[in-house]
């Protein structure tokens with residue numbers, strides 16, 4: 001299994017022609033990877049103009065002694081646009097557009113892992129999932145429709161209120177348990193889940209490594225952890241920031257900080273340190289001709305990782 005994973009990762013990294021395989025990391029390489037994370041201030045920060053007014057601090061969940069994953073500046077951005085979660089033409093349009101593609105990855109990896117029939121209408125029946133940083137519930141709802149018992153948590157209270165209101169519109173989603181809380185709080189409460197999913201959240205948290213530790217602790221032994229984020233590559237700077245925020249206006253300006261992105265290797269390493277072994281990875285690519293997203297071996301910009309918690 002380990003060599004199969006290694007081969008798969010090697011193929012992916014070779015395909016993107018930009019990085020080396022993880023199993024051959026030396027201590028020096030690892031140190032480089034970690035020292036470059038969050039310190040990449042040498043790239044011009046279009047996404048953080050110094051003239052921008054200070055963001056409003058939202059009402060968000062307070063944490064206790066556990067290291068906090070909260071970054072109040074990031075939370076303020078989401079609080080400011082919380083009402084627009086279910087407007088598929090609004091600021092969350094990219095998440096709506098990418099949703100079927102990321103759900104296809106989740107369905108196929110988790111069905112294989114949990115031995116479920118991926119063509120069944122409710123393949124996740126009997127499994128407990130948590131959607132960390134669930135926002136308005138764009139992902140939690142389809143997961144619940146696929147039969148999972150879903151808990152959705154977000155640090156912004158407004159998001160949770162919107163998510164609850166929307167889920168209540170349909171009996172198949174009104175069963176979702178929504179809470180304004182954090183992964184570290186759930187750890188304190190000793191909650192565990194068969195699958196822990198955090199999509200497009202890690203680039204907005206205060207400490208990605210600690211956040212991954214919390215996600216891993218929430219995952220039952222041999223359970224699944226799924227994370228998606230944006231690669232800290234030049235291509236991502238050009239497309240996910242310059243094009244998406246400044247040229248196409250898909251996202252509000254300042255949504256993303258390039259230096260907060262993680263490379264796939266960094267994500268795999270911090271998950272590995274948290275006892276989660278990444279088994280599969282895929283990229284999301286946008287076809288401007290069809291206007292659709294699809295899964296790809298190209299993990300150069302948007303990517304998703306599926307791992308399992310070591311037993």
Ligand SMILES: C[S@@+](CC[C@H](N)C(=O)[O-])C[C@H]1O[C@@H](n2cnc3c(N)ncnc32)[C@H](O)[C@@H]1O
Pocket residue numbers: 069070071074075078079095132133134135136138139153154155156159181182183198199200201204205206
């Ligand atoms: C880009 S949105 C992604 C929403 C959802 N996961 C999706 O992909 O549809 C990021 C979400 O993470 C939440 N968030 C940011 N930091 C968080 C933290 N430390 N703990 C919990 N939620 C957080 C934000 O409030 C926001 O709703």
Ligand SMILES: [Mg+2]
Pocket residue numbers: 200201203204256
């Ligand atoms: Mg993001």
